[in-house]
Amino acid sequence: MSDKIILKTENxxxxxxxxxxxxxxxxxxxxxxxxxxxxxxxxGKTTIFNLLTGVxxxxxxxxxxDGQTMNGKKPHQMAKAGIxxxxxxxxxxxxxxxxxNVKVAxxxxxxxxxxxxxxxxxxxxQEEKEIDEKARxxxxxxxxxxxxxxxxxxxxxxxxRKLEIARALAGSPRVLLLDEPAAGMNPTETxxxxxxxxxxxxxFDLSILLIEHDMSLVMGICERIIVIDYGMIIASxxxxxxxxxxxxxxxxxxx
Amino acid sequence: MKLSATTKRSNLVNLIGSAVxxxxxxxxxxxxxxxxxxxxxxxxxxxxxxxxxxxxxxxGCLGQLALGHAGxxxxxxxxxxxxxxxxxxxxxxxxxxxxxxxxxxAAVFGLLVGIPVLRLKGDYLAIITLGFGEIIRVIMENLEIxxxxxxxxxxxNNTNFTTAYWVMVIVIAVHFTLMWSRHGRxxxxxxxxxxxxxxxxxxxxxxxxxxxxxxxxxxGIAGALYSQHIGLLSxxxxxxxxxxxxxVLVVLGGLGSFTGSIxxxxxxxxxxxxxxxxxxxxxxxxxxALILVMLFKPSGLFGxxxxxxxxxxxxxxxxxxxxxxxxxxxxxxxKKEDAKV
Numbered sequence: 001m002s003d004k005i006i007l008k009t010e011n012x013x014x015x016x017x018x019x020x021x022x023x024x025x026x027x028x029x030x031x032x033x034x035x036x037x038x039x040x041x042x043x044g045k046t047t048i049f050n051l052l053t054g055v056x057x058x059x060x061x062x063x064x065x066d067g068q069t070m071n072g073k074k075p076h077q078m079a080k081a082g083i084x085x086x087x088x089x090x091x092x093x094x095x096x097x098x099x100x101n102v103k104v105a106x107x108x109x110x111x112x113x114x115x116x117x118x119x120x121x122x123x124x125x126q127e128e129k130e131i132d133e134k135a136r137x138x139x140x141x142x143x144x145x146x147x148x149x150x151x152x153x154x155x156x157x158x159x160x161r162k163l164e165i166a167r168a169l170a171g172s173p174r175v176l177l178l179d180e181p182a183a184g185m186n187p188t189e190t191x192x193x194x195x196x197x198x199x200x201x202x203x204f205d206l207s208i209l210l211i212e213h214d215m216s217l218v219m220g221i222c223e224r225i226i227v228i229d230y231g232m233i234i235a236s237x238x239x240x241x242x243x244x245x246x247x248x249x250x251x252x253x254x255x
Numbered sequence: 256m257k258l259s260a261t262t263k264r265s266n267l268v269n270l271i272g273s274a275v276x277x278x279x280x281x282x283x284x285x286x287x288x289x290x291x292x293x294x295x296x297x298x299x300x301x302x303x304x305x306x307x308x309x310x311x312x313x314x315g316c317l318g319q320l321a322l323g324h325a326g327x328x329x330x331x332x333x334x335x336x337x338x339x340x341x342x343x344x345x346x347x348x349x350x351x352x353x354x355x356x357x358x359x360x361a362a363v364f365g366l367l368v369g370i371p372v373l374r375l376k377g378d379y380l381a382i383i384t385l386g387f388g389e390i391i392r393v394i395m396e397n398l399e400i401x402x403x404x405x406x407x408x409x410x411x412n413n414t415n416f417t418t419a420y421w422v423m424v425i426v427i428a429v430h431f432t433l434m435w436s437r438h439g440r441x442x443x444x445x446x447x448x449x450x451x452x453x454x455x456x457x458x459x460x461x462x463x464x465x466x467x468x469x470x471x472x473x474x475g476i477a478g479a480l481y482s483q484h485i486g487l488l489s490x491x492x493x494x495x496x497x498x499x500x501x502x503v504l505v506v507l508g509g510l511g512s513f514t515g516s517i518x519x520x521x522x523x524x525x526x527x528x529x530x531x532x533x534x535x536x537x538x539x540x541x542x543x544a545l546i547l548v549m550l551f552k553p554s555g556l557f558g559x560x561x562x563x564x565x566x567x568x569x570x571x572x573x574x575x576x577x578x579x580x581x582x583x584x585x586x587x588x589x590k591k592e593d594a595k596v
Contacts, residue, residue: 117436
């Protein structure tokens, strides 16, 4: 882990009508760091993800990726700039194969144009072959290569989660946002997932921001944890510090 | 390059398949079994296949309900026809150029309509494209260059079965190769989940407008073919009902299946011709066919399935040999549809 800050937010906030969903959100994510974002239901965790990926435009504050202000960027521009995500409720491309799901994300960095695609020139074959190999390699890392030709929606739940992470990685992100990756998983699957996340961090050069309710997962792998409630940061620090913070205990258990 | 070798074989198989079908029809015509009337029907089938396949690109592959396809066809028909009337060139060249002009003009309108409209979704898009189709009809009825309400006459009859057939084959092939390229994958991804597609880096607005424009382009080509087959254009032929008829072909065949569009266009056009004598009953049979399919197979006749001639040949061939039970790797290869006319 280096000290270089890759993603930073400055007083980030969004207001829906009269409701302030997130306010004064200040966060720094360093290179190769794994940070957990936790908070009770409705605290604004997913809203923060939506702000960071351009789904919502912030009404105040700034998002800074590697020194560049990202306000006003669309989701696909955010993805191209290096912020990729998964979704709380799995959003795979149904009706497409496992391999194709990954290829879609890879495809955005491909070069051949429409005419070359229709008439199948040399560059079409070259690039298609290249991403076919890349995509299979990526699937192999997640032990999904044997399902490459299956339809994505026919995978078991745990595998679908993995495929979503694989798809996000295919966009070659610098920051990976995981929205409740362990939701609905049994303890064995969760343990396997923790291992995968560790692996990802080691093999890919990226930082991870993780939303999770499963405390064993969050406490086990995160270096730092940010706790929010009612759209505001109420605590941050190491897992131990956070777990013993009276404000956090109050937010979760009621005062 | 195993991938490209298999595809080349598949391309060859499809080309031979298309050529054989063409040769059979030509032989039947020479023998007098297919008369002038039937040839005319075959041309209409080709045109309807082009229309259904191109609408399927927007409605099936991209998943956007567009109800103005006849509008684009009409633009292509008038643009192509006006060119053909004034063109001093020989018939075949005039036809090809007029198709390109018709397609290009329709594509320009597709782009102009698509940019503002495709930010909307579902019902809104349907209503606006519907309105667009009607606007085009009213404009065509009132312009002088399009012959006004009495229609455009004196269009040379340049369309023959050979051109219509091969244009159709090319259009189908282009649709297949497009959908198996990275652009096609992006289009399918948008249809499956546009939020996830956008998050995966797909420029959704761009691809929506792009698909809509391509769709309009091919509708324009079909229009140009149509105008020089009928020889007379009246704006009423391209009303709202026409758009719905094309949509019915797509839905009946299966949204997202070009095979389905081809079969449905062939089947329903034939049915329409067979029922010509009982014109009062025609719409009833038409509607009944649709209701039955929707009741028993809501995803359309073919769902998202695509027929592959190569696969069929392989299956027959391997059964005889009895050696390889599986089809080997599950790699799905780009296939061009064997054209059914």
